[in-house]
Amino acid sequence: MRIVALGTGPFAVPTLRLLADSGDAELLAVVTRPPRGRRGEPAAPMALAADELGLPLWQPESVNLAESVERLAGYEADLLLVCDYGEILKPPALAATRLGGINLHGSLLPRYRGAAPVQWAVLNGDAETGVSVIQMTPGLDAGPVLGEARTPIDPDETAGDLEARLAAMGAEVVQRVVAELAAGAAQGRPQDGSQVSKAPRLKKEHGLIDWSRPATQIKNQVRGLQPWPRAYTFAPQAKGEPLRLVVDRAEATDADGAPGEVLEADERLLVATGEGALELLEVQPAGKRRMAAAEWLRGAKLSAGASLRSG
Structure with missing residues (x-):
């Protein structure tokens, strides 16, 4: 042949x-x-x-x-x-x-x-x-x-x-x-x-996390957008514009709160969604390397009660 x-x-x-x-x-x-x-x-x-x-x-x-x-x-x-x-x-x-x-x-x-x-x-x-x-x-x-x-x-x-x-x-x-x-x-x-179902080409906008969606769906978004364009959100900072935060690994769990609300920000980073909560396990803040969420939290000055944003 x-x-x-x-x-x-x-x-x-x-x-x-x-x-x-x-x-x-x-x-x-x-x-x-x-x-x-x-x-x-x-x-x-x-x-x-x-x-x-x-x-x-x-x-x-x-x-x-x-x-x-x-x-x-x-x-x-x-x-x-x-x-x-x-x-x-x-x-x-x-x-x-x-x-x-x-x-x-x-x-x-x-x-x-x-x-x-x-x-x-x-x-x-x-x-x-x-x-x-x-x-x-x-x-x-x-x-x-x-x-x-x-x-x-x-x-x-x-x-x-x-x-x-x-x-x-x-x-x-x-x-x-x-x-x-x-x-x-x-x-x-x-x-x-x-x-028939369609699978259109991905765009960077597909990566933006909507915290009103269920935690399981957001976890699938994190998984499905690797290695490109990767899922991301925005975290508040003490000064300046919110920080773009890429989420590379996450796990869905049971917890309640307003969508995007940070429920825990000490040894782990737990965020409420529209249904359940998502524990962020690995992240990459803008301008830095990929790291464990716990490592990022040690210098991020993020506290429970803050809100991650969808833009």
């Missing part, structure tokens, strides 16, 4: 490595999104992996340009393998290979179609998620499912930790689907349109 792999971010790297190491496919090239030109910006994870594996690297401005489609066709590949690429492929690009394209997606489709499926599964407090490999069509993440794998989500697992697990799981599913396609045995399952 002759394959051109399209990917940019880290989610695609385990799949590339597994196919390269197994020898199950002939990898003709790796296509990544080009650098954005920011000084000091590190190379894309897939670009680094391609270099390490000795694979040809191509970074077009758009894979959908006529000259890009022509180059894709020139590889005479059997299949495009797309994962964490960053651009939606249009029909001419998908038609540049014998079998079109397959895509590895970090959810159990049709749930969480879109750019941030892993994060939204954690944000919503789901107990289970998985990966899907689909035959690509013009619709966003809408093609027939060729293979999938399921896994429970640990109640304390962050989106970053879960994404790493799913990337490894997904590599094995892709390997199986590629073998089935090579044997002519792959069978696609149409997605149930009535079960």
Whole structure:
């Protein structure tokens, strides 16, 4: 099976490595999104992996340009393998290979179609998620499912930790689907349109904590927004503007108070929410390193009765 792999971010790297190491496919090239030109910006994870594996690297401005489609066709590949690429492929690009394209997606489709499926599964407090490999069509993440794998989500697992697990799981599913396609045995399952949900790209504003929400939901927000954009609130200071305080680890518990009210601020930092309370375990105050909340409290001059704000 002759394959051109399209990917940019880290989610695609385990799949590339597994196919390269197994020898199950002939990898003709790796296509990544080009650098954005920011000084000091590190190379894309897939670009680094391609270099390490000795694979040809191509970074077009758009894979959908006529000259890009022509180059894709020139590889005479059997299949495009797309994962964490960053651009939606249009029909001419998908038609540049014998079998079109397959895509590895970090959810159990049709749930969480879109750019941030892993994060939204954690944000919503789901107990289970998985990966899907689909035959690509013009619709966003809408093609027939060729293979999938399921896994429970640990109640304390962050989106970053879960994404790493799913990337490894997904590599094995892709390997199986590629073998089935090579044997002519792959069978696609149409997605149930009535079960579609969306997973839009995250923004920094998603990190702002609304203390009127239940503690369990805020904990999920803290977990789901790591490593980016991270959950945050604002703490009062004796002088000046409130301090932006990133919350990196927290635990929901039972306690009552007005939303945002600091219930304890000595050995632990306990904050009331709209339902229950949230103990902040690890924080990062603006301009400082990440630390245990108890360590921050020793110099923060925050006392019970103060209020954390949502802006």
